[in-house]
Every structure is written in structure tokens, then in C-alpha cells.
Amino acid sequence: MKFCFGNFELDHTAAELRLSDGQGVHLERQVFLLLSLLVQNGSRVTTLDEIVTKIWNDAPISDAAIASRVRSARAALGDNGKTQSIIRTIRGQGFRFELPVTRKADGSIAETLIINEGVAPSIAVLPFQAFGETEQAGVIAPALAHELIVSLSLTKWVTVIARASSFQLGSVANAQSVSEQLDVRYVLSGSVEINGPNLTVSPVLSAADSGQVIWADRYNGLIDDIFSIKADVTNSVVAAVEVHVPRHQAAEARRRDIESLDAWSFFHLGLNHIYRFTEEDNALSARYFKEALARAPNFARAHAGLSFVSFQKAFTGFGADRGVAARDALSAAERAMEQAPDDPFSNFVLGRSYWIQQDLDTAAHSAVQTP
Template sequence: MAWTFGDFHLDPDGFQLARHGVAVPLEPQVLALLIHLVRHHDRMVSKDEVVEAVWHGRAVSDASISSRIRSVRQALDDDGARQEMIQTVHGRGFRFVAKVTTTMPACVLHGAPTIEPPEQIFGKPSIAILPFRPLGLEPTLAVFAEAIPHEIIEALSRLRWLAVIARGSSFRFREGEADMDMVTKALSARYVLAGIIECRGTGLAVTLELVDAKSRQVLWADRLESQLDEMDELRSRIVAHLVAALETHIPFNEARVAELNKLEDLDAWANYHVGLRHLYRFTTADTEQALTCFERAVASDPTFARAHAGLSFTSFLSAFLRLDPDRPAAVRATRHHAERAMEFDALDPFANFTMGRSFWLTDEPEVAAEWLSRATALNPNYAQGFYASAFTAMLIGDAAATTAALDTSLHLSPLDPLLYGVHGVRAQMLMQLEDYEAAAGWADRAAAQPGAHYLIGMIALVANGLADRHERTGSLGQDIRRRKPDATAADYFTAFPTRDVKSRARIAAELARQGF
């Protein structure tokens, strides 16, 4: 519902006060106080009730209450002398005395509620990073409650797919003074990141919580600790850990919400996120569904760089996994769509990522490495970019670079949808180093990951065969033939065109021994 009084219109759901149709700027606590007074205009509101409603029971002084009441009166052109809007009941509380007219929600008609359709989401997802709530911190350490969120805002601002509420707006909400309703309505954020920073003996602990502002569902939470003399390292860990988590959890949630609506009703961003969700399932049907979503996104917004990059990704999968019988056409499409993505946003890490991977398909790993390096430079916390860099280094035979990039990728995103690839690349590199026992262990871990495709199974087959784990190769071979009846050694070397001649010969011999 909403209320009108005098020249004013107060919308609690929209968290806005307007006068003659023009929004009146108010501090969140002031607006929350006004809403509570108007909602209960038929009675006196006690001071204790004001404290509970605005400060959630936290101890505050009478001066703080008086300050917020004075701000409400100023916004309404009222004052303590006239008290035409807000009347003070001395020593007890306040009463809203202006005549209030209530407007019922539009969904209640003829006395019967109607069922509302699922809420549609439009545009780029947005997030508000709130100052952390300090617990038991000395004044010299309390600065980290704002310093760390500020660094997070700067890091997230590099992401091209996420809108980050400016520090000047989000930092108006301090020390848990505002509840989630107040924050989301005031900032129009789809997601909120809150945190607590507290002393733990000789160190600090930071607890993070990512919340869906609409459903109030906690999508992700974590806790990181550090000694006081390692604060710089803790700050960098928090930023890196968080960016990688958001890359996974927000797109997944965006797709989940969007799928409640009809595909044809979604905007470009919603179609993009649904496409991503299908993309990472790595099946023929899901790749085709992802293609449809990205095509709809491009049709809705022809300059949407990430949608073009998504089309490049689907074409890459068609070529890499041989889902398209016309592989040369899929290779050309991979490059074409990546170029279009770069044309519209050359600074998007995902666009650079897809451009780099297009050079895998043409056996140009040195060129791929340059594009992938650019992707991770644009976003130093881009886990998939580091994974792709590791793959490229593996093709060239640079074991040190492969290991370093894989470790970075795994550190940034331990639950990444491409985790099967991270472990598979490590296994492939270990085979080139002739450490077959370790290769088999990593290959088995890769094959057990969600989304692992038949080529990962072939890596596990070869690694186990070279490690003389013959009891394992039988089941792996059956699974590969079930998933890809026409799989051959040529498929393996097309996907993994490594430069190491000796390891290629050993792998080819093992594949032949297993009937491929």
C-alpha cells in the first residue's frame, strides 16, 4: 500500500517520499522513521518502538531520536512549534496527526487477491557493498570496516557484467543500522554483500554474506582469518575470493530467476544468464539451448558484447567436442563471434577469453596466450582466464607456467564449472612429464566432476593405462563409447594438439591399445 497526506505521497514498497510527483531526498533512517509513523498514524508510537523500528533495538540516545524526528519534520515543512504533521507526546513518543489516505495495492480487486506472475529481471545485475560491521575493534583497526569494502568495490568495478553501487551511496548504511528492506529499496540493488570484521585473539576474522535482495536468500557465505601483521594479504585474499564467488553464484541465480519467465519475454541480460547456465552443462541439447539464448540476447541488443562472446563459446564447444559435423564452420564462427564481442567491448575479459580460445582451434597457442594474458590483466581474479592460460601453456609444454596458472585458477574458484578442465589439464601435463601415477589420480578427479565430457574421460583412460591401472581402463572405455560411440584418437589430438612429440606417441599407442 501507499499513503497520501497534504502534498505528499509516501510509497513504502518503493521506499520513496514524493511531493507533487518529485522525489524528496531523505536519509534511509529518516525515511524509515517516517514510514513507521505514517503506517501507525492511528496511535501514538513510543520512543522504544522508534528505536526498535529504525535502529533494531540498538542503544541510541534521545538526541539521535530527536535528530531524526527533526529531519522528518523539515522534509514535510513542519517544525516542533507548529507540529502540524508530527506531534510530540512529551516523555512518551510521537503521533502522526496529518490526515492520511491509504491506497490499496493494485493486485487486490473486488475483494479477492490475484496471483501475480513471477517477477521479471531486467538489465545488468547490480550489487551494493555495505561497510562491514566492526565487533570489538580498536579505533585504529576499525578503519578496515570501510577500507576492505572500498577495495571490493574497486575490484568489482572492473567486471563488465555487474553494476556496482557507488561507495557514496552504499556507505550511507553503516554498522547494521538499516535492515535489508531499507537497503535494497534505497539503492535498487539486486544483491547485497554484507560483512562482519572482528578481533580473534591476535588476529582478525572477516565473515562475508551475499544475499539475494528480493528473496532474502543467502547465496554464498564465507569466513577468512588472518594475523594482524598479515592484513594486506588478508585484504587481497578477500577481494580475490569474493570476485571468483560472484562469477559463479550471481549468474547461476540470475538464470534461476529468469527461467521462471517465458524465454521470449526475457531481456538481453536475462537471456545471456540463462544461456550461461546451459553452456556449462556441456551437452549437445544444452549447447543448442545456450545458442538460442545468446541469439535472442543479440537480437534484443545487437551491441551486447557478452552475448557475442557467448555465441563464440557455443561455437567453440561445437568444434572442440565435435558436436557439429561441419567443424571448419564452427571454428570460423568461434573466431567471428569473438571478433564481434571485441568490436563492441575490447576491455571485457570474457570477450578476450573467447578470442584466445579461438586460437586453440587453429593450433596457434602462442597467439592464444597473448589474448588470455590480456583477459587476466583486465581481471586479475578471472579464474577461467587462468585455466585457459594453463591449457595454452600445456600445449606448448611449459610445465612451470601450467602449474602456476592452474594453482591460481583453483585458488580463485575451487568450485568452478570448468573444474574438470583444470584437473584434466594438470593430468595431461603430468603425462608429458611421464609422471603417470599422479596423472591418473588427477585425471580420475577430473572425470568425476560435474560436466566432464568424453574427452576428459579419454584423458583418464590414457593416464590410467600408462599407469598400469588396467582394471580402471575397462570401465572408462565403456563410458566413453556410451557417450561418444564414434570417438577416435583423432578427436583427442584435435582437442589437445600438444607439441611434445614423445608424449603424443605414447598417448597414441595407449589409445590404440584401448581400441581407439
């Protein structure tokens, strides 16, 4: 398989990078593997974890070693860390290839490599502010924020900035500043206040570009119940992100020209309709999920969304043969699992697809496997 971009051709089979005139460009093996990974992922962000897994097989590797290979890849393409016109650093996340890519098998006509998955919603969790009896609050506040980083990371679908990056900005940084420095779409901040035996935790979820608060809440209790309160806050914040971020993303997508939308935007539009449980909305969801897949054929969540659509047809009989719809639900769920076996949504729709076919043991197993 060959990938063409700019004045270059990357021959994956021969492990070579060539100029358009056929002249070879020397690359060390790890640099070639990195460039190949970035090119094949297209406009999707290639995370640091993915790089370590694919190139170093999860062996311990320093950030400096990764940065060195990125510099070499940029240099080979005539790019650099200042302009980042070809390989862009997405701070706290990874790297994204910026050029359009075409691909062709040996002897075949080149076809556009349609990978416009876009960037997954990203969030930075700031250390919570401490008020009242600040010695205790000063311990609880950063610990709670760290717990939220871990819990949000387990959702898999949202990109969470590492603590080392977000905590550097402090607890009072405004959302727009965080957006500029960390290139994120959402900011989670908040406060911890202790007055005598009483504890109050107030998390706030904001859109980073505008500073608009899209969700906030307050949790009150006794300091002796700190672990129970921490669990309540963590569960509520994760649930709020699951609900309010897709809703906000869908609202943003509706304000843009449809030609400019990426796969994630179409996915959130589909998700916004799927939970209305009407035949018309189910059909709209299918349309949006298919638009997402037209831009990113391996987008697991869009396949999972189509499985959800078919499940609803099978469950409610929305103008479809229920047996066919049940089989379609399972097929789409299996495709989602092929792309993202650790994604909770993919596991969820797979379990429901087995359930609708009365395969209860396999359905239960899928539910247990959900991270």
C-alpha cells in the first residue's frame, strides 16, 4: 500500500519514503513507523499511548525519545516544530497529520483517503480551589481533581489532558486561557470548602472557547463522609460529561455549515436524536451516523450508533423486519468492537444486540466486559 501527500509517497510495503520524482528519503526505522502511523490515521489525533504501543510495543520510553522521532519526521518532510504545517502537536494528547492523503494499492488507481474523524472532545481538569479550613481543603481539592481525571479517562471517548499539564495552569485559570494553552474544548473546574464538620464540593463544566458554563452542581455533606461524597461527585461529573458534552457538541454542529462537519460532529448529531425514541429521529440518527462513517470508515462509535439504530428497529418494529434489524444491530456492533474493543459504548451495543436475539449468556458476558 502506498500513501501520497504533498510531494511525497510513502510506500508501506517497501518501508520507504520517496519524493514524487522517485528519489528516496532516508528515515530510521522508528521514524518511518511513526510517520506511517500518522499518515494512516490522517486527521485523527495519534495519541502518545498509541505511538508507544505501535512503535515500542508498550516498552518504557521517554517523552524525549518520542520528541526526537517527531523532529526527525518533520525534518524529512521539510516541516519543523515552529510552523507544524505537516505534523501538528496537540498538546497533552499527541500529534495530527495535517496534509490530505491519497492511497493506492500496487497497480491500482489512487483514491482519496477519507479520514476526517476530526478531534475527539477534549477536557482539562483543573485543581479545585480550596476554601474555608484550607489545610484540609488543600489536600482534598487536588486529590478530588486527580480522581476525576482518572474516572473521565476510563470513558475512552473523551480525551483527558494529563494532570502534569492541566495542574500547571492552577485553579483560577479562565477557560479561554486553558483552551489556548492546552487546545481543549472543555474545562472542568470547581471548589472544595470546609467549614467545621461541613464539606461542600462545587464542580463546574465549561466550554473552553466561550467560557460558557454548560453544567454545574453543588454537593454538601460531612467531612467524615468524604469518601461517599467523593464517589457521588465523581459519578455525577462523569454522567454530566456523558450527557452535556455531546449535547453541546450537537448544538455547535447545528450552527456550522454541514460541509465543514467532521465525523465526531455527525456522531453527536446522531446521538442527539437517538434518545428521542421516535421512528423519525431514529432515521435521522442513522443518516448522521452514516455521514460520520463516510468521513471515517473505521470510526467505532459511529458503527456503535448504527447498531443502536438497528436495535431500536428490532425492539420497537420501526417499519422494519425485526429479524433483519437484529442481525444488522449485531453486525454493526461487531464492527465497532473490531475498531475499539475497550470502548464502553461498543460493548454496550454488542451486549444489547445479543440480548435482542435471546442470547442472554453472551449478552451478560459482553456487559461484564464493559470497562
